[in-house]
Amino acid sequence: MGERTVTAMPDRSEARTQAEDAPRARGPAVPGAETALGTALLRLGFLGLVLIVWALAARAAPPGLFASPLAVAQALGRLVAEGRLLPALGASLQVYLLGTGLAIVAGAALGCAMGTFRLLGRTLDIYVMALAATPRVAFIPLIIVALGLGLQAKLLIVFLGAVMPVILNAYAGVRAADPELVEMARATGASRPRILRHVVLPGALPYLMTGIRIGATIGLINTVVAELYTAISGLGGLLAVYGSRFRMAEYLAVVVVLALIGAAVTEALRLIEKRLLRWREA
């Protein structure tokens, strides 16, 4: 017995060395899939737990104040069947995706420009940070006075919310460029635009993606805010209607749809990020 223990030890240490070496080699597909499957199962399990707690809470609450998962699902079906949900979803997605998309493009451009041209960055950065720290709801009356209650006002509210984290993170990413890589590039005789394109901007991409993820979240929040504060429309509008009439099942059905949008966008961004930043794992 004792002898066997002794011989077992080198084996184990060898196995550990191999495990440490593994990340350097191309990652085997199977353990990755296993982890993904495990994560999916855990997430489903947690969802089941939430549904159970929700169902119990709905049963305990006085009638009319809360709705059970089943009632919410039925309400969701009714909303779709009656043709209320899809037009509202379309209107909200239009405001959300357009406003956030514009914010990503403009924010990335401005943030990168601020990081590249130091004078511009030093001039603007405190204003951007001040604006980012101001609750954007404070601007809504101004926006309504300037743009009215229509699509333009909604887009601006979403844009203003989503653009700030994109600007600030792109700015930080460009400024965090690795000075060693920049020196290497300069030593090859690379021009400033070439260094920007091949060294600085790819290095800023992880920062930018973080900014986009935060911006996309704020954009969704501001979409609902805009639909509540300007001309009532979209999913935010449905929330207002059902909330004021205490139609809890319908109200919660809309909340679930918003949560699903949030989850879908976050997941899509995660996949894009994983693809774009493949070089970081390996």
Place this chain on the structure above:
Amino acid sequence: MELKPELGLRQVGLRFGGRPVVEGIDLGVAKGEVLVLLGPSGCGKTSLLRLMAGLIAPNAGQVTLNGAPPRPGQGTAMVFQSYRLLPWKTVAQNVAFALPDLAPAAVAQRVAEVLALVGLARVADALPAQLSGGMKQRVALARALAPRPDFLLMDEPFAALDAQARELMQMELLRLTGAQGGPGVVFVTHSVDEALVLADRIVLLSPRPGRILARVELPFAAPRWREDPRSHPAYADLRARLWAQLRDAVLNDPQSDFHRAAADLRS
């Protein structure tokens, strides 16, 4: 026979914020020759390479490459201790980065050539994170060789490698640069043994400010990648001499960690 120096420093001085980093440096390197700058850390070796690459300008004296002040990427290429590969580019793309002025077809051909030269053709599409340290440094070497520079400027390039990889890379470097028409090499190290294995000539530098302490011509016959100079009768003697000078330079440097220790030992 006297070779005409093509990369030259005349009475070069450099200061950072009023503090002299190097002073009165006279150096000449010819194409096809390996010059090793040997000295303790802080003596301005990296600064001298930056001067030769045209990344910075001297405060005194002149730096010339083929008669004119050097410009980055024009006739020189650098290799760094930390590899400095772009992590988002493949091996081939990293090498191609040093060839901005070629047409795409010519770039592809030259990249394939130099990758074959350093024995990395089969990992052309791998990302740097997938490579070992020795392979990364071979990619960096291929990137430096790709534009056919007159001079390779190498800043402690093998210091981060394990002993075995370091020795292989030293031989590899001699093979790659020793060929007819190969580039001149300015190789920075603080290892006496590395200097002796690689150099045609060694310049020993003193710290703070960096000055030339000694110049040593090595008697070992080329090609050294076939005959290990360590078996040469003069090797041990040279090694002892260089070590003694290097040790004295460090012990006499008031800012060195070893200065106090030496004083304590003496008292």
